[in-house]
Amino acid sequence: MDSNIIMESAIVEPRDDMEFESHEAAYAFYKEYAKSVGFGTAKLSSRRSRASREFIDAKFSCIRYGNKQQSDDAINPRPSPKIGCKASMHVKRKPNGKWYVYTFVKEHNHELLPAQAHFFRSHRSTDPLKNDARIRRRKILAAGSKQFSAYQNIDCIENYMRNQHDKGRSLTLEVGDAQVLLELFMHMQEENPKFFYAVDLNEEHRLRNVFWVDAKGMDDYTNFGDVVSFDTTYFSDKYKIPLVLFIGVNHHIQPTLLGCALIADETAYTFLWLMQTWLISMGGRAPRVILTEQNNAMKAAIAAVFSDTRHCFCLWHILEKIPRRLDYLTVWYDSFMVKFKKCIYQSYTEEQFEKRWWKLIDRFNLREDEWVQSLYEDRRQWAPTFMRDISFAGLSPPLRSESLNSWFDKYVHGGTSLREFIEQYKLVLEDRYEEEAKSDFDAWHETPELKSPSPFEKQMSLVYTQEIFKKFQVEVLGAAACHLKKENEDETTVAYTVRDIEDDQNFKVDWNESKSDIYCSCRSFEYKGYLCRHAIVVLQMSGVFRIPSKYILQRWTNAATSRHTISEKLDEVQSKVRRYDDLCRRAIILGEEGSLSQESYNIALCAIKEALKQCASLNNSAETDARPNNLVVHAICGSEEENQDSNTISKDKVPNPKLTTTNKIPKRAEARKEKASNENNANKKGKVSEFGV
Template identity: 50%
Template sequence: MEVDGNGEHVVDGIEEQAFNETVDNDSCAVEVNDKEPYTGMKFGSQENAHSFYRDYAKVVGFGISTKHSRRSKASRQFIDVTYACTRYGKQRESIAQNPRPCLKVECEASLRIKRNCDGNWIVHNFIKHHNHELFPGYAHYFPCHRGINKAQKHCIENWQHAGVRTSQIYDAMAKQHGGYENIGCLEKDIRNHLDKGRRLALESGDANAMLECFMHMQEENPKFFYAIDLDDEDRIKNVFWVDAKGRDDYQEFGDVISFDTTYITNKYKMPFAPFIGVNNHFQSRLLGCALLSDESTHTFTWLMKTWLRAMGGKPPNAIITDQDRAMKASIKEVFPNTRHRFCLWHILRKVPEKLSHVLSKHRDFMIYLNICIYKSWSKQQFEDSWHEMVEKFQLSRDVWIHSLYEEREHWVPVYMKDTFFGGMSTTQRSESINSFFDKYVCKKTTLREFVEKYKVALQDREEAEMQADFNTWHKQPVLRTPSPFEKQMSMIYTHEVFKKFQVEILGLSGCRIVKEHKDNQVTTFKIFDFQKNEEFIVECDVSKEEISCICHLFEYNGYLCRHSLMALQAVGVFAVPPHYILRRWTKDVRSKHHKRKKKDVCSSKERYDHLYENAIELLEEGSLSFESYDFACHALEEALKQCVTINQSLKIDKEKVSHNNLHEKPLRDPQEKKTKGAPRRIKSGIEKGRKRTSNDKKKVRIFPLYQNFYNDLILT
């Protein structure tokens, strides 16, 4: 900065990047008619003058930059500005080995404006002539003519979140604007914009960036819930969040939950722990997510209590996890009346490790084990088969076998036949969600990036659900038999559930009644299933329309088995009784949630998309005549002023509201854990449970939906 002789401050212009490509052009003059500036021309502001000269330069084919400017010593406002061609000045001598090209040729083309007493800006001097070639067809390459507006930023970020590459984004924008020269930016500008956004997120700290993201998501929809668990050093230990859709889904599909923590996703190696439910299309639904620092009983207890509070205090009927001591203890404490089941697949995959000495001697051991697990139709039958197996293979002193038997009520199917599990016996639902997230994240993903990717993955899941809803309502499934049961349920069940029920219908042809016995109102049938090569007992009370099969398929999966259908036919019932039709499997269970009303809260993206559609219609109608054009312009100006006023008022109101205690001092990022691969989750019977230490006492800060809930949500 320099000071001139009159005491006024003069700011030297910053030289912009020169256009460094040589393009043949026979003409250095372009006719611009009324768009050409002239001495005495008046502008309402400096910005208007700059925009006018920049537009003129783009038409003619050169770039501009600020050569110098002057402020008033009294008011500190600009009063004199000179814009010049980017090729003004002399070439500089460089001693560098690889000097950058300099295209300075002492071009004198410029525009000088001064502010008068009434605040207007007047063109004091205009030099039109250039001493170099002009490039009107390549003007969009000059830095001064490039920029990304708000609408373009919104589209670019949406595409980037959806996984679209930068080159594809640039191509799509070219088609949208009618050519690359009309976009207003280059591909590298798009790349720089995305890189800048990532740098800003990292510079501010992952923890605080994630918190800001959560707050923004809650502003978009007040039903978004999140909680952050801190240690004594204000480092993040555990994070939990659930979106509005997940909370709504839980009300209909929260009867059975799958929970798994074997997925490590981010650079801090914090296990990703999703709560998974299954909807009426047998699709997995995210009912909450957490990033955990460890897998202790205290951490799981904090998570379960937080999740339960987010779901309105309504515990699930059943939950499936892997065989973990800490998890078992926390579930017993938080969900004392919930049926807890261990993942059967996780248990069976431990057999080669725990019983390698048995498998090496007895190749038929797995056959006996599978018969014991899957062919036992009563508790007594299982226990007899188990003891017989233990004695046959001399496993009475095996600690692991003993521990499995002690916990048989948590994993043996026959002990849970009276509990609805939605057809789930393993944590496969959680693991399918984990593999689904692999498309969006990697182990170097930051906390902020993970939450952003989570939103994209959630949108994909919701789209799949909407597609399934459409198919269910608008496409009739093909009937494969004349059975009245099949016709009845084809009108009620969703397609995926009906396909499973249809398997039972087709299985009727492979069943026959072996024996029938009637005792008062109850009729007992022995039905032989040729496909399973087994005999099943079915009891039917016609007066109460009650039926029960020893296979307990209805209790477990929620639809009647072929054996029950065979018995109903035998007693003259040809329609599934209403109390054997679970509402959660029907077509219309979600209809009330999918009919969004205008008054419902929508996200900023939904608001943007809605306004964008209306704006397109306005463009089409407003451009048809001068009258409609003038009216549209006036209406847009008034609407814009009103929106700016409203948003400024809301911003002021928010600033008046005191921030919660998380903003009193910044959060610290979690410490990176030194782990090798996924954590080992399955514990044997001889492994000891983790002990609580004095460090278990932590600070917990929860962010509920409404301010008056804050005190209630402090967990200790």
């Protein structure tokens, strides 16, 4: 058998009777076999003839063959995929020049991933057309970003607050934009029935606001819905499309798109409709923390819809506004920023913040500045000193360039039209999902290198994702620069003072061994989601060599994404819309599980038939008025009192958007004749609608 074997449609396993024209052809065959099975390959060794200097022997292996060798003097050791796998193929050269399979080891000691095989380095160039297309697309996007980079330096024109009663506004769309948008929604819904969208029409039935979120966004919110950022960066005069985004962050510290919207204005009414609609799409579960810019209309809407959610302001929004708001401090700007950052970043207690703040204000004579006054009034919503008990999951950095929100910048620039954005929308999702899949693959494929003999480092290298582990690793190494002193002890708790030499700060750490509770005044665990170096050194000195499970957040682990997570609180599913939505999601999960084998398919099909018969019998006997027969949505907000203030919303007057989402169930039309209706119901009892089941 020659090298043409790799061109066959069905890849076969290596056999003793196989022959190849060269060892390169043999390796090409082994790579194709590996790709179809789901593992990466490497050229393990080769040998030449001493006489002819031609290759006579070669051995190829799984990329996880052998054991990693760790060098003691490595400064930044790289993760290694090697875990002692024995899978390999050994080929030798015959006297006639042909190559044959000398030995073949099929068994692996790890999971095989055929669906993710393209992530292996050895398989990345096997589909050059696909790779080239992706590269070309990225180059085009990069060129577009450079072309319109000048827009980033233009001072943002502050959006003025519009009156609450101004409801006649509508989206400014070009000819054909609405049709393109509708086609996108229909296409996305065909691909996955969980796709959700809603529209808001003004009194003239013109499009005012539009919201949509794909199925992946809803699933991501289930796993990573603790912190959400509402980004209105693109709603400004610098951009053509009035785009706003709901953004979360996954376990790899990557952005997740939790919803998109096009809005006509920035009134409290618009934000209220949008927040209510988004909450409905996410099953009514509010986030623990929501991040926005400092905006009074937004603040009022969020307070009305998310009463139990902590509303915070993005720090980079605050810092971005300082040069414009305090332009009269030009001469002293650098000096002001040094002291301002010291106040917000190095004040670990409220007393420290208050002392430094007022000293700063008096030094630069800012007591009469209204914007500075508003900052102080809202200090608990943006200053790190007051938010060290909140984990932002990386969504509130000091610079936008560091923000996860900025991941959209390469797709949207000042000249991007709505049509262009819609055309790129699916590419945005594709790139995002590919990036996450690659990170999941790397977490499975590579084991992080340890930089110390710490048992904490070894423990968490097997638990945390690579991105979080790198951050935790810094804390482990930083523990060496901490000195602790025991202050006092009672029946349950031991109090320590930890001197952080690197930060030149003292921190209070309390350790309760009976409850495995540890608390540090730096609030790193509450703020970042993993233990700090101060807590680590106390645990170590207390004879504890494993991080307590309560301090390992699942959202930062490799097991963060569960396959199917749906609330079992059926008593919360009260309305027709909610019931229908809940059943649709469960049906999709049943479809996913039922399609895995013929046996599971038969079980699922039988269950569907039986459930449908019972529901039809129950509904017909009860003469119910509800039956799911329409999956199209129109969302029209109810009208509000015309003179309601734009910055104040009473919870008793919250408008209830009349959403008919992709899962709304309209009422059945009334029967024209009661007799005909009764006869019809009698005939339908025990029958099932024809859905192909």
